[in-house]
Amino acid sequence: MLAVGALVLGVGAAVALALTAFNQNLMYFYSPSEVLAGDAPEQARIRVGGIVEDGSFVRDPNSLRVDFRLADCDVAVAVTYTGILPDLFREGQGIIAMGNMDGDIFAADEVLAKHDENYMPPELVESLKDKQGTSCMPVAAT
């Protein structure tokens, strides 16, 4: 009986623990259109995926800060990031940025690019389709 009681208690505690931690750490994926439409909750840590817009990449001369725009079929959102970019980061490349919206700018704390230039994360492929489901080229540089 004692053993059973201890087991139930232990498993119960573990499950409670897991579910609490779980709820706090779900990170949703949004496209640039969705974040600009205000779909993402303010201050929540989210992932945004898109194509780094041609000609949008600017490096701060004195620090590791970079600014660029992340585009999907319709719009592009401004992203700022301070740190070292992944090896395969370049304009025209699909990337995923993690962070939160700060006004109209997405403040990224982590940037991921895949290690195979032909590989695109499935959610990114999905978000680069227009309403008819055909793949689009992201908005051109302006």
Place this chain on the structure above:
Amino acid sequence: MIPELGHFALCLATGLALVQWLVPTAGAVTRRWRWAAVAQPAAVGQFIFVAFAFAALTYAFIVKDFSVAYVAANSNSELPLMYRISAVWGAHEGSLLLWALMLSVWTLAVSVSARRLPSDVGAIVIATMGAVSVAFLLFTILTSNPFERLIPAAADGNDLNPLLQDPGLIIHPPMLYMGYVGFSVAFSFAIAALITGRLDTAWARWTRPWTTTAWLFLTIGIALGSWWAYNELGWGGWWFWDPVENASFMPWLVGTALIHSLAVTEKRGLLKSWTVLLAISAFALSLLGTFLVRSGVLVSVHAFATDPQRGVFVLAIFTFFVAGSLLLYALRAGKFQSSAGGIALFSREGLLLLNNVFLTVAALAVLLGTLYPLFVDALGGGKLSVGPPYFNAVFVPLTIPLVVLVGLASAVSWKRGKMERVRSQLWLPGAIAASLAVVAAVVAGGQWMAVGLAVLLGVWAIATALYDPVKTVLGRSRVKLGRAAWGMSLAHIGLGIFVIGVGIVSAASIEKDVRLNIGETESLGGYDFTFMGVREAPGPNYTARIGAVEAARGGQTFAELAPEKRLYPSQQNPMTEASTHILPWRDVYVSLGEPLEDGDVRGAWSLRLYVKPFIRWIWLGSFLMALGGGIAASDKRYRLAGRKAVPALDNTAAAQ
């Protein structure tokens, strides 16, 4: 010609695997022993043909036969020989062939030692492994033929993914696969127990060394993967809770639980159906891992290009084996009679049961975090991912009681523990752990709580595991320790070292991304890093940009670090190669970012600096766990476990 022979050999191997599966099964069921005896020669034949196919593919890589599509896609005329050989398993098709080869090696090993098994058990074990072989060989031939020709032949190959051109990656996949595939042996023993209805001490003794061996390969494979990520990804991390890492970690957790529950089944004849269920689960999770990696449903560094047809095939294999074995389990597991009497919580078996509960819950927590995003997506709930904080938040509280249990269980006897023995045996290890923890907490300063806890737990595991060996060495012990006991102690010492490493690295690592001009110095944690510039140098099949960073402490330069950025012209992929200065209690780690002034190599660069205390302990601990497993698996009582009945409770040998 050679590739066609390889393909042909693969087809023959499939045929033999089919024979190896069906004929002995029929023989065992209808009690026709001459049919059952087909198992062994079929397994030997299957091994020969799979090995031939593997050799044929390796040959195609060595002679740079770019008329084979797989070779053209994953090799290059510039690629050094060592990596041409490891490129055989560098992508999907070849790694499947490696999977099949490993499986046939395990089958061969089982069939050689099967003479000591009762003939029906031996036949069913080999037949079940044959069924697994059939599934994977068919998968290889029908959806992922590595011998497919490319017409016309490519002038040159596309090259091996630069990430995989690393010594760690040569042995990481084979080790991991040996572990994954090795659990098919425990699985097959479980199926044999379900079919024959025999699950006794002798069964546990046959199963234990195989399970432990598979587990030790998996341990090495996972540790190597972690070591590789640390060196090659340039992020200074050793574990990322990446879905594919999780896919290898879940069978490890369940396999660890299985090793411990097998001990209870062997010594006390208890937890029989639970042990069988764990054996099925460990293999099911290995298959799930294969499915997750191969189907492309996961977003991960490991994910290969997506091909829905392959995903469906692996899912079918997974469903067949898991549903089939669980059905068998549902029909037959009720027949197992555990020995009379329940389990007292305060006994070795009671504490091992607790260990199993924690390990299983941990595996389920990882499973939840790994699969939940897939389910939500499949149900149209949007794309999401579960971050590392979840895994850390769940894992740490589950691991703490586990490590406490390791020490406690070492002093608690089977059937019923005695409080006096626990007190007399554990006060000294407890005191040592507590005093070292206090010292560590004082030294650590700001992170005193986490560091103190890690040292407390780690030293507790080490000191309690040392109790029996030390007593034996000092000649104070009445019983002689068997290899199983030595191996167990060593593995638990490894666990302690691992816990100390993980705790201190997680709490006390410091890092900084910096922008440095030539000659500039940056300080981090008492170390001074001076950037001396970057030079360009050719490599065998790449050009390298090699940075020079002087690391100094207290004005004394102790290391000249040379982090590299490699550019592979065949794929235009840059690769980061970090540089480390290693001492037993810390790593100083530098990786090269990128040139910041319009790509000018001689201008300012971004650099990533880390000081990682005790990180080597993570891999040292893992290695000791694996070594302990190897010593335990070689215990002579497993080799002696023959047809004759062995007493259920062996008082002379210690626990696992």
